[in-house]
Amino acid sequence: MNDTNKTGGLLRPATRTAGALLLLPALLSLSACVVAYAPAREVPMADGSVVVAPAPPAPLVETVTVAPFPGMVWVGGYWGWNSGRYVWVSGGWHHPPRAGAVWVGGGWARRPAGGHVWVSGRWR
Helix, strand or coil: CCCECCCCCECCHHHHHHHHHHHHHHHHHHHCCCCCCCCCCEEECCCCCEEECCCCCCCCCCCCCCCCCCCCEEECCEEEEECCEEEEECCEEECCCCCCCCEECCEEEECCCCCEEEECCEEC
């Protein structure tokens, strides 16, 4: 296939070379665009938990709707930890495992040695 200009004529090799030379700095400048940030410190523990250095953000306010079925319990959302950052996990309606069970929400506990560790919620 031949290279043509807007008028339908063939481009000379010098024109193609000049175009490539103009494009080269632009491509090289793109390779230098690196977004760097200070990653959060996380330390894996022997029990499978992870200690995270930054405190979690304030909980988001969720709209609690009417339960879709009688007996369901609202389990609120929380800040989870994934891929080096906090991510919001939305709350939802759940069936309790037994009659009279109460949901005790989880949360991030501050450790005396520093950092925060996730304490899972549970049915009581």
